[in-house]
Amino acid sequence: MDLLSIKDPTFLKGLSNEQLEELAQEVRNFLIEKLSATGGHIGPNLGVVELTIALHKSFDSPTDKLLWDVGHQSYVHKILTGRADQFDSLRQYKGLCGFPKMIESPHDVWETGHSSTSLSAAMGMAIARDLKKEKSHVVPVIGDGALTGGMALEALNHIGHEQKNMIVILNDNEMSIAPNVGALHNVLGRLRTAGKYQWVKDELEAFLKKIPAVGGKIASTAERLKDSLKYLFVSGMFFEELGFTYLGPIDGHNYDELFENINYAKKIEGPVLLHVITKKGKGYEPAEKDTVGTWHGTGPYKMETGDFLKPVITAPAWSKLVSETVRELAREDERIVAITPAMPVGSKLEGFASEFPERMYDVGIAEQHAATVAAGLATQNMKPFLAIYSTFLQRAYDQLVHDIARQNLNVFIGVDRAGLVGADGETHQGVFDIAFLRHLPNMVVMMPKDENEGQHMVNTAVKYDDGPIVMRFPRGNGLGVPMDESLKTIPIGTWEVLKEGRDAAILTFGTTIPMAMESAMLLEKQGYSVKVVNARFIKPLDEAMLVELLGVNMPILTIEEAVLQGGFGSAVLEFAHDHGFHHAKIDRMGIPDHFIEHGSVNELLKEIGMTTENVVERINLLAEKKQKRA
Numbered sequence: 001m002d003l004l005s006i007k008d009p010t011f012l013k014g015l016s017n018e019q020l021e022e023l024a025q026e027v028r029n030f031l032i033e034k035l036s037a038t039g040g041h042i043g044p045n046l047g048v049v050e051l052t053i054a055l056h057k058s059f060d061s062p063t064d065k066l067l068w069d070v071g072h073q074s075y076v077h078k079i080l081t082g083r084a085d086q087f088d089s090l091r092q093y094k095g096l097c098g099f100p101k102m103i104e105s106p107h108d109v110w111e112t113g114h115s116s117t118s119l120s121a122a123m124g125m126a127i128a129r130d131l132k133k134e135k136s137h138v139v140p141v142i143g144d145g146a147l148t149g150g151m152a153l154e155a156l157n158h159i160g161h162e163q164k165n166m167i168v169i170l171n172d173n174e175m176s177i178a179p180n181v182g183a184l185h186n187v188l189g190r191l192r193t194a195g196k197y198q199w200v201k202d203e204l205e206a207f208l209k210k211i212p213a214v215g216g217k218i219a220s221t222a223e224r225l226k227d228s229l230k231y232l233f234v235s236g237m238f239f240e241e242l243g244f245t246y247l248g249p250i251d252g253h254n255y256d257e258l259f260e261n262i263n264y265a266k267k268i269e270g271p272v273l274l275h276v277i278t279k280k281g282k283g284y285e286p287a288e289k290d291t292v293g294t295w296h297g298t299g300p301y302k303m304e305t306g307d308f309l310k311p312v313i314t315a316p317a318w319s320k321l322v323s324e325t326v327r328e329l330a331r332e333d334e335r336i337v338a339i340t341p342a343m344p345v346g347s348k349l350e351g352f353a354s355e356f357p358e359r360m361y362d363v364g365i366a367e368q369h370a371a372t373v374a375a376g377l378a379t380q381n382m383k384p385f386l387a388i389y390s391t392f393l394q395r396a397y398d399q400l401v402h403d404i405a406r407q408n409l410n411v412f413i414g415v416d417r418a419g420l421v422g423a424d425g426e427t428h429q430g431v432f433d434i435a436f437l438r439h440l441p442n443m444v445v446m447m448p449k450d451e452n453e454g455q456h457m458v459n460t461a462v463k464y465d466d467g468p469i470v471m472r473f474p475r476g477n478g479l480g481v482p483m484d485e486s487l488k489t490i491p492i493g494t495w496e497v498l499k500e501g502r503d504a505a506i507l508t509f510g511t512t513i514p515m516a517m518e519s520a521m522l523l524e525k526q527g528y529s530v531k532v533v534n535a536r537f538i539k540p541l542d543e544a545m546l547v548e549l550l551g552v553n554m555p556i557l558t559i560e561e562a563v564l565q566g567g568f569g570s571a572v573l574e575f576a577h578d579h580g581f582h583h584a585k586i587d588r589m590g591i592p593d594h595f596i597e598h599g600s601v602n603e604l605l606k607e608i609g610m611t612t613e614n615v616v617e618r619i620n621l622l623a624e625k626k627q628k629r630a
């Protein structure tokens with residue numbers, strides 16, 4: 001069928017399973033082809049083709065609420081709800097979002113991007129439904145990885161207690177981004193082999209029936225044996241004990257099994273957990289064979305071969321630079337322990353893990369736990385390196401405040417994907433960390449201008465033993481600058497003058513330094529002498545340099561690829577005010593007070609006016625003000 005002609009899922013109602021098989025094949029072919037050009041989360045989506053089709057055939061979206069945890073696997077849902085014609089713009093500026101988006105469709109009843117929220121949201125919807133005495137199904141789809149998230153476990157606890165009608169679909173493909181981890185993963189593993197248990201139980205019951213009735217003692221012992229076998233093998237009891245009716249495991253690519261169990265689940269009172277086994281990347285060999293997470297989220301690729309078309313990395317990708325520098329330091333410093341909340345591949349920790357398997361911990365999608373494990377390690381004079389994306393660090397705010405900063409523990413936090421990340425959009429932009437870190441007492445926050453300064457900052461952080469220290473760095477490649485042979489330390493709180501000037505000063509750090517330098521060169525041609533400062537420590541500020549600049553009434557423009565509200569520019573304003581420079585001329589450039597959608601980083605920077613042209617205009621205005629006052 002022509003997927004582009006689909007307007008809504010109702011067409012599914014009249015299709016036979018054979019027709020649904022054909023549809024699944026067409027959807028797979030469509031995804032493989034479209035994503036070869038756009039990139040995206042191909043693996044997760046190929047794994048949920050039949051499941052999504054079955055759900056949309058079985059339920060009446062949007063009256064029945066289908067929620068997609070993380071939401072990276074919602075492309076099939078988007079195709080079935082009339083958006084196939086938008087896939088050429090997937091994850092592009094003003095194009096189709098890679099996650100559920102209410103503004104795109106009424107079928108997107110819950111927006112995701114961060115993991116493990118679907119069950120809690122579903123509970124809210126179920127409570128509302130019952131209070132309004134509505135009749136509808138609430139059906140969150142959560143992956144085995146997302147189920148390791150603390151919020152999901154909090155939700156299971158509450159849902160099981162309240163006994164509201166809900167059908168939780170556990171999409172179990174044994175993978176998070178990398179192979180899934182944790183005791184819960186092991187529980188699911190036993191479930192996946194539950195078929196064997198079913199055989200054992202049947203055999204056991206047949207055997208028990210042969211035992212002559214020699215009084216209840218033997219029979220009751222055997223009964224207890226059967227129950228212990230049940231607990232030993234069928235950890236579906238894990239969910240049953242929490243108050244769910246556990247169904248499964250079933251084949252998530254088999255329509256007969258899907259429809260039989262979904263229809264059965266609809267009749268059950270109270271919360272149901274339907275355990276569905278799927279294969280991530282199903283139907284595309286390179287993705288099916290992926291065992292490390294390469295095909296979880298990709299750039300464009302050559303369909304025929306599965307070769308990625310991304311540009312050759314000319315400079316060490318930032319994550320690899322940081323993790324490999326930590327690895328080098330770990331050879332000399334046995335205190336170093338690396339912790340990642342389910343992002344070993346994205347944080348490029350494979351090398352560290354292979355060399356120091358006993359000092360590398362992937363804790364699952366559990367950022368709060370990761371942060372406090374790091375804190376616990378620091379209390380024992382270890383040097384924990386918490387590798388975590390800026391956006392996911394948001395999950396661990398209370399742990400940052402109480403467990404790390406308040407106790408002033410020596411935790412080194414590598415904040416990856418700091419700044420705009422681009423295609424992942426609103427839920428993943430790493431633009432809030434400065435605002436939620438710089439107001440924490442004892443916290444040091446820094447950002448290098450290039451990968452050479454980056455390696456020295458990692459060394460500085462590892463050797464820093466006066467409390468928590470954060471180094472933030474961007475997604476992607478470095479600038480390709482020469483790397484010093486030996487590692488140095490950088491004095492905490494010191495900025496670096498990159499270009500002298502007397503008419504105005506630009507204070508910035510990290511990725512916006514090249515733009516600042518280019519602007520200063522353009523301004524020179526207009527007769528302005530502009531100083532450019534690498535304000536590489538966001539906290540503590542280089543107060544001596546600030547006093548020097550403010551003392552001569554130098555107009556200042558701060559630039560940061562982070563939110564203005566509470567950001568670096570705010571810190572400079574506060575400093576000027578608090579130190580009596582009430583006439584200081586300070587302007588700030590950064591992320592405005594709204595969420596930044598998906599698109600290329602350059603398109604987004606242009607949209608918010610973080611451009612060379614705008615810097616030149618701002619400095620003109622600042623310098624003219626100074627001239628008028630003079």
Ligand SMILES: Cc1ncc(C[n+]2csc(CCOP(=O)(O)OP(=O)(O)O)c2C)c(N)n1
Nearest residue numbers: 044113114115143144145146175176177342
């Ligand atoms: C809070 C949070 N932490 C980490 C991530 C990064 N992340 C995106 S998908 C994913 C794995 C999800 O695994 P699973 O739920 O099993 O879905 P699958 O990709 O296997 O379909 C992770 C860790 C995230 N989106 N949100």
Ligand SMILES: CC(=O)[C@@H](O)[C@H](O)COP(=O)(O)O
Nearest residue numbers: 070072113297346417424475
């Ligand atoms: C859906 C999700 O949260 C991850 O897959 C994320 O998209 C990874 O981001 P990077 O591509 O920057 O590693």
Ligand SMILES: [Mg+2]
Nearest residue numbers: 143144145175
């Ligand atoms: Mg999974």
